[in-house]
Amino acid sequence: GRGRLRAAFATVNSHFGTLFQRLFGGGSAELQLVEADDPLEAGLEILAKPPGKKPQLLSLLSGGEQALTATALIFAVFLTNPAPICVLDEVDAPLDDSNVERLCDLLADMAQETQTRFLMITHNPISMARMDRLFGVTMVERGVSQLVSVDLATAEQLAEAV
Amino acid sequence: GRGRLRAAFATVNSHFGTLFQRLFGGGSAELQLVEADDPLEAGLEILAKPPGKKPQLLSLLSGGEQALTATALIFAVFLTNPAPICVLDEVDAPLDDSNVERLCDLLADMAQETQTRFLMITHNPISMARMDRLFGVTMVERGVSQLVSVDLATAEQLAEAV
Amino acid sequence: MKFERLRLAGFKTFVEPTELVIAPGLTGVVGPNGCGKSNLVEALRWVMGETSSKSLRGGGMDDVIFGGSTTRPERNHAEVSIRISEPPDDMPAHLAGSDHIEIARKIVREQGSTYRMNGREVRARDVQILFADAASGARSPSMVRQGQIGEIIAAKPQHRRRILEDAA
Amino acid sequence: MKFERLRLAGFKTFVEPTELVIAPGLTGVVGPNGCGKSNLVEALRWVMGETSSKSLRGGGMDDVIFGGSTTRPERNHAEVSIRISEPPDDMPAHLAGSDHIEIARKIVREQGSTYRMNGREVRARDVQILFADAASGARSPSMVRQGQIGEIIAAKPQHRRRILEDAA
Ligand SMILES: Nc1ncnc2c1ncn2[C@@H]1O[C@H](COP(=O)(O)OP(=O)(O)OP(=O)(O)O)[C@@H](O)[C@H]1O
Numbered sequence: 001g002r003g004r005l006r007a008a009f010a011t012v013n014s015h016f017g018t019l020f021q022r023l024f025g026g027g028s029a030e031l032q033l034v035e036a037d038d039p040l041e042a043g044l045e046i047l048a049k050p051p052g053k054k055p056q057l058l059s060l061l062s063g064g065e066q067a068l069t070a071t072a073l074i075f076a077v078f079l080t081n082p083a084p085i086c087v088l089d090e091v092d093a094p095l096d097d098s099n100v101e102r103l104c105d106l107l108a109d110m111a112q113e114t115q116t117r118f119l120m121i122t123h124n125p126i127s128m129a130r131m132d133r134l135f136g137v138t139m140v141e142r143g144v145s146q147l148v149s150v151d152l153a154t155a156e157q158l159a160e161a162v
Numbered sequence: 163g164r165g166r167l168r169a170a171f172a173t174v175n176s177h178f179g180t181l182f183q184r185l186f187g188g189g190s191a192e193l194q195l196v197e198a199d200d201p202l203e204a205g206l207e208i209l210a211k212p213p214g215k216k217p218q219l220l221s222l223l224s225g226g227e228q229a230l231t232a233t234a235l236i237f238a239v240f241l242t243n244p245a246p247i248c249v250l251d252e253v254d255a256p257l258d259d260s261n262v263e264r265l266c267d268l269l270a271d272m273a274q275e276t277q278t279r280f281l282m283i284t285h286n287p288i289s290m291a292r293m294d295r296l297f298g299v300t301m302v303e304r305g306v307s308q309l310v311s312v313d314l315a316t317a318e319q320l321a322e323a324v
Numbered sequence: 325m326k327f328e329r330l331r332l333a334g335f336k337t338f339v340e341p342t343e344l345v346i347a348p349g350l351t352g353v354v355g356p357n358g359c360g361k362s363n364l365v366e367a368l369r370w371v372m373g374e375t376s377s378k379s380l381r382g383g384g385m386d387d388v389i390f391g392g393s394t395t396r397p398e399r400n401h402a403e404v405s406i407r408i409s410e411p412p413d414d415m416p417a418h419l420a421g422s423d424h425i426e427i428a429r430k431i432v433r434e435q436g437s438t439y440r441m442n443g444r445e446v447r448a449r450d451v452q453i454l455f456a457d458a459a460s461g462a463r464s465p466s467m468v469r470q471g472q473i474g475e476i477i478a479a480k481p482q483h484r485r486r487i488l489e490d491a492a
Numbered sequence: 493m494k495f496e497r498l499r500l501a502g503f504k505t506f507v508e509p510t511e512l513v514i515a516p517g518l519t520g521v522v523g524p525n526g527c528g529k530s531n532l533v534e535a536l537r538w539v540m541g542e543t544s545s546k547s548l549r550g551g552g553m554d555d556v557i558f559g560g561s562t563t564r565p566e567r568n569h570a571e572v573s574i575r576i577s578e579p580p581d582d583m584p585a586h587l588a589g590s591d592h593i594e595i596a597r598k599i600v601r602e603q604g605s606t607y608r609m610n611g612r613e614v615r616a617r618d619v620q621i622l623f624a625d626a627a628s629g630a631r632s633p634s635m636v637r638q639g640q641i642g643e644i645i646a647a648k649p650q651h652r653r654r655i656l657e658d659a660a
C-alpha cells in the first residue's frame with residue numbers, strides 16, 4: 001500500500017540522485033510525486049540539473065540528456081532490488097561518446113558490486129570495446145539467425161555486414 | 163479532397179517502393195490504405211519485405227528495419243514535392259553501419275537530383291565522414307552554445323568532448 | 325540465483341538449436357539490423373513466463389514459432405530453456421537440494437505451451453514465482469526492451485509512477 | 493528558392509550572435525549531448541513561422557528566449573533571421589525584383605514576436621505563405637525533428653495518414 005510505495009520512493013530517489021551524478025559527471029536530479037497527495041494516485045515527475053545548467057523538467061532536456069536521465073531512473077529501481085541478470089537493448093543509441101564511456105563505467109562498477117550478469121545489445125564501437133566478451137548474431141542465411149562468439153575486430157566488421 | 167489524396171497516395175507509394183529498395187539494398191515494400199473505403203477516413207499501413215524475408219507489417223520488423231522503412235516513407239513524401247532545405251535530426255541513431263552507408267548514398271544522390279540543401283545532425287562517425295562540410299556545436303561555457311566550422315578529425319574529438 | 329546458459333530452437337529467427345552462455349560481468353551482443361538480437365532477449369523473457377504476445381511483438385503466441393523464410397518452411401514448435409545455479413531455498417519438493425535447475429518452455433502451434441523444471445512439468449505460475457522471488461522475470465525492471473527508454477521519457481507522470489511500483 | 497544563411501542571437505542556448513552558412517550538398521552538425529544542435533533546428537522552424545511553443549519543447553513562446561545559465565542572467569529578447577536567394581515570383585510589392593530576402597523574427601519577453609522581410613514589418617501569414625509555397629516551412633515534411641521517426645513507427649494507421657496529406 002501507501003507505506004511501501006513511500007518507502008520505495010525514498011530509496012529509488014536516493015539511488016537516482018547518485019546515479020544521475022555518475023552518469024552526467026556532476027549536476028543533480030530528484031524525483032517528485034506530483035498531481036495528488038496520495039502516492040497511489042500521484043504522478044512521478046523528474047527534475048534534472050545537468051552540470052552548469054539550470055534545473056529543468058525532463059521534457060525540456062535534450063534527447064541525449066533525457067535518455068541518460070531515464071537510464072539513471074531504471075538503474076535506481078534496479079539497485080533497490082538487484083536482479084541476477086540485467087538486459088539492455090540499445091540504450092546507448094542517442095548518447096555521445098563521453099556519455100557512453102560513463103555508462104560503461106557504471107555498468108562495470110555495478111557488475112562488481114551486485115554480482116549481476118549484464119547482456120548489452122549495442123551498435124556502438126565504444127560500448128563493444130568495454131564488454132568482457134562479445135557474441136555476434138549473423139544472418140548468413142537470410143531470415144535465419146546464428147550466434148557466434150567474436151572478438152572485437154570481428155564484431156566491428158559484423159556490425160558492417162549486410 | 164478525395165481525388166488529391168488518392169493521387170498523392172499513388173505518387174508517394176511509388177517513390178516509397180523505390181526508396182525502400184535503395185535503403186535496404188533489395189526487397190520490396192508498399193503502402194496500403196486500410197480501415198475505411200474513403201481515403202479521407204482511412205489509415206496508412208506499411209507492408210515491408212526486407213531482402214530474403216517474408217513480407218511483414220511495420221510493427222513486426224526490428225527496431226532498425228522500422229526506422230529505415232519510416233525514413234523511406236519520409237523521403238517518399240519529400241520527393242513528391244522537394245523543399246529547398248531538408249533537416250534530419252539524428253535519424254541514423256538506430257542503424258547499423260551498412261544501413262548508414264546506404265542512407266548517406268541516398269542523401270548524396272538526392273542532393274544532386276533536387277538541388278536541396280541538407281542539414282544532418284548526427285553522432286555517427288560514418289555519417290560525419292560522408293558530409294561535404296561539418297559544423298560543431300560546443301558548450302565551452304556551460305549552458306551557452308557556440309558554432310564552429312570543423313574538419314573531420316576535430317568533429318570526432320568534439321563528439322567525445324564532455 | 326545465477327543465470328548460466330540460454331538454449332533456444334525454433335524460436336523466431338533462431339530455427340537451429342542455439343546456445344548463449346551467460347558469464348559473469350558484461351556480455352555484449354552485436355550484429356546488423358534485423359539479424360535477431362532483440363529476438364534473443366524475447367526468448368529469455370518468454371522462458372521466464374511472459375504471457376503477453378503483444379509485448380513480444382506478435383499477434384498470437386504462435387508468432388514466436390519460426391514462421392519460415394524465403395528458403396525454409398515454417399516450423400511447428402519452439403523451445404527455450406534457461407539453466408540457473410544457486411536456486412532459492414523454497415523450491416518445489418522434487419527440486420529441493422539441486423544445484424542447477426533447467427527451466428524449459430515449449431510451444432506447439434495451436435496447442436499452447438508447457439513448462440518444465442528439470443524435466444518435470446510444472447505450472448506457468450511456478451516458473452513466474454521462481455523468477456519474481458529473485459527480482460527477475462519477464463516484466464522485471466532489469467529487462468530493458470528496445471525503445472523502452474523512449475517510452476519512459478514520453479510517458480505521462482501518472483504512467484511513470486508504475487516504475488516505482490516495481491520497486492515497492 | 494535557396495536557403496543561404498541562418499543568424500540567431502538570444503535564442504535558447506545561442507546567447508551570442510551566431511551564423512550558420514547553409515551551402516549546397518550535405519552539411520553535418522555534430523557535438524555532445526545537450527550542446528544545442530536541436531535548438532539550432534528549432535531556430536530555423538521558428539523563423540519560418542512556427543506558432544506552437546509545445547512543438548519547440550517549451551511552455552510558452554517566451555521559452556525560446558535564453559533563460560540564463562549558472563554564469564549568465566536570462567535575456568529579454570531573441571532574434572533569428574534567414575537569408576534566401578531566388579525568391580518565388582509572387583512576392584509582396586516592396587520585395588518584387590529583389591535577389592535576396594532576409595526574413596527575420598524577433599521576440600521580446602511578454603510582448604510577443606514580430607516578423608520582417610528585408611527590414612519591413614510583415615504579418616506572420618506572409619512568412620508562412622512564402623515558405624509553404626516552396627514546400628518548406630515549420631511543419632514541412634522535410635524538417636525531421638529528433639524522435640519523429642519513432643513517432644511515425646508508433647503512430648496508429650489513422651494518424652500516419654496525416655503524412656500523406658502533407659503530400660497532397
Ligand atoms: N516467428 C518468426 N519467424 C521468423 N522471423 C521472425 C519471427 N518473428 C520475428 N521475425 C523476424 O525477426 C526480425 C527481427 O529481429 P530482431 O528484432 O531481433 O532484430 P535486431 O537484431 O534486434 O535488429 P535491430 O538492430 O534493428 O534492432 C524481423 O525481420 C522479423 O521479421
Ligand SMILES: Nc1ncnc2c1ncn2[C@@H]1O[C@H](COP(=O)(O)OP(=O)(O)OP(=O)(O)O)[C@@H](O)[C@H]1O
Pocket residue numbers: 050053056060061062063064065305503504505523524525526527528529530531532555556557558559560638
Ligand atoms: N530558453 C532556453 N534558455 C537556455 N537553455 C535552454 C533554453 N531552452 C532549452 N535550453 C537548453 O538547451 C539544451 C538542449 O539543447 P538541444 O536539445 O539542442 O541539445 P542537442 O545538442 O540536440 O543534444 P542531443 O544530442 O542530446 O540531442 C537543454 O539542456 C536545455 O535545458
Ligand SMILES: [Mg+2]
Pocket residue numbers: 089224225226361362363470
Ligand atoms: Mg533490436
Ligand SMILES: [Mg+2]
Pocket residue numbers: 062063064251529530531638
Ligand atoms: Mg538533439
